[in-house]
Amino acid sequence: MTFINYASREINCKIVYYGPGLCGKTTNIQWIHEQASPEKRGKLVSLATETDRTLFFDFLPLDMGMVKGFKVRFHLYTVPGQVFYDASRKLILRGCDGVIFVADSQRARLEANIESIANLATNLKDNGFDIRNIPYVLQLNKRDMPTSAPLGEMERLLRFRNEPMIEAVANKGTGVIETLKACARQILMDLQRN
Amino acid sequence: MGKLDLVMFEEEFTQLQEIIGRLQVDSSSKVVFLVDKNGQQIAASGDLRSIDATSLASLTAGNVAATDGLAKLIGEKEFSLLFHEGEKDNLHISIVGKRGILVVLFDHNSSLALVRLRVKKASRELQEIFEMVEKRAQSQSGESSKFESPFSEITDEDIDKLFGD
Ligand SMILES: Nc1nc2c(ncn2[C@@H]2O[C@H](COP(=O)(O)OP(=O)(O)O)[C@@H](O)[C@H]2O)c(=O)[nH]1
Ligand SMILES: [Mg+2]
Numbered sequence: 001m002t003f004i005n006y007a008s009r010e011i012n013c014k015i016v017y018y019g020p021g022l023c024g025k026t027t028n029i030q031w032i033h034e035q036a037s038p039e040k041r042g043k044l045v046s047l048a049t050e051t052d053r054t055l056f057f058d059f060l061p062l063d064m065g066m067v068k069g070f071k072v073r074f075h076l077y078t079v080p081g082q083v084f085y086d087a088s089r090k091l092i093l094r095g096c097d098g099v100i101f102v103a104d105s106q107r108a109r110l111e112a113n114i115e116s117i118a119n120l121a122t123n124l125k126d127n128g129f130d131i132r133n134i135p136y137v138l139q140l141n142k143r144d145m146p147t148s149a150p151l152g153e154m155e156r157l158l159r160f161r162n163e164p165m166i167e168a169v170a171n172k173g174t175g176v177i178e179t180l181k182a183c184a185r186q187i188l189m190d191l192q193r194n
Numbered sequence: 195m196g197k198l199d200l201v202m203f204e205e206e207f208t209q210l211q212e213i214i215g216r217l218q219v220d221s222s223s224k225v226v227f228l229v230d231k232n233g234q235q236i237a238a239s240g241d242l243r244s245i246d247a248t249s250l251a252s253l254t255a256g257n258v259a260a261t262d263g264l265a266k267l268i269g270e271k272e273f274s275l276l277f278h279e280g281e282k283d284n285l286h287i288s289i290v291g292k293r294g295i296l297v298v299l300f301d302h303n304s305s306l307a308l309v310r311l312r313v314k315k316a317s318r319e320l321q322e323i324f325e326m327v328e329k330r331a332q333s334q335s336g337e338s339s340k341f342e343s344p345f346s347e348i349t350d351e352d353i354d355k356l357f358g359d
Binding site for chain 1: 200201202203204206207208230231232233234236246248249252253256259260262263345346347348350352353355356357358
């Protein structure tokens with residue numbers, strides 16, 4: 001749900017990073033936080049366990065600049081990846097404008113990626129969204145790992161609607177901004193249609 | 195449900211802001227926020243300098259969402275009120291209509307009873323405005339042409355510019 005405020009001339013968009021545990025969701029927004037200039041970024045809020053596992057969500061507000069005289073602000077959220085946090089994941093999807101699915105390229109995690117996409121579809125549906133038409137990007141992360149599966153195989157297993165597919169090494173920042181941009185583009189183009 | 199954008203116009207925003215401002219004065223509180231259930235701040239009043247309002251909005255919404263989840267688990271529709279008591283400052287969080295959250299931050303200059311009383315009145319007024327906004331949104335989703343979106347001509351260049359290239 002995009003919040004367009006004509007009084008303060010602001011557009012707020014909520015983007016959710018989704019994916020299995022340890023695929024690199026938090027790393028994506030940590031990198032964006034480190035890289036963004038201080039006047040653009042808000043505080044990175046992490047509700048994490050003592051061992052740095054996301055407990056509820058990470059949150060990063062970003063001021064992107066102006067479009068058509070409106071200030072554009074993105075609110076980035078990550079979900080906790082572990083299977084047993086499903087109730088929290090569903091809550092975080094509430095009112096989202098776009099989803100970035102972060103896949104873990106390691107061969108051993110292929111199954112976990114597939115399960116997580118299925119889980120995303122269910123949780124989106126419960127929030128009144130359709131995974132087939134919401135702004136959506138597939139990020140193939142951890143491309144640097146020696147155990148990563150070939151690109152073609154990942155595409156065949158995980159890509160289902162010709163969505164933008166971006167290779168990434170999140171802890172090095174590779175592909176991170178490109179992914180966000182691909183999602184932002186779809187959201188803003190959607191505003192145009194509605 | 196799903197994709198129903200919240201579009202707020204000048205006059206509605208001014209009205210909301212007025213109610214929030216009055217509530218803050220009448221309840222002798224430090225700050226009052228009106229937040230959307232999805233975590234976005236709608237309006238605020240009071241001394242905002244010492245507070246990270248964006249984080250507050252997001253965490254409040256997370257808190258309310260989690261509490262909603264708890265309510266459903268035990269068969270309640272929702273808990274309409276949350277109260278957090280600190281050593282100096284207290285947070286009074288209540289639900290307004292379907293999508294609003296009202297957050298009142300107050301200290302010893304006020305009291306829970308006073309805040310409660312004032313919130314009740316303000317909530318009713320806020321709800322009326324929310325209903326108006328919603329009604330308009332619904333009537334417009336049918337005939338979108340009447341409402342000229344300023345985003346009808348977003349280009350790839352606009353998006354590139356946002357990302358600084
Ligand atoms: N080698 C490698 N490690 C990564 C990459 N992205 C994230 N990591 C590491 O994977 C671990 C889990 O990342 P995290 O962002 O916490 O996962 P989350 O559970 O999805 O939030 C951390 O130790 C990261 O440093 C990547 O592209 N390559
Ligand atoms: Mg995480």
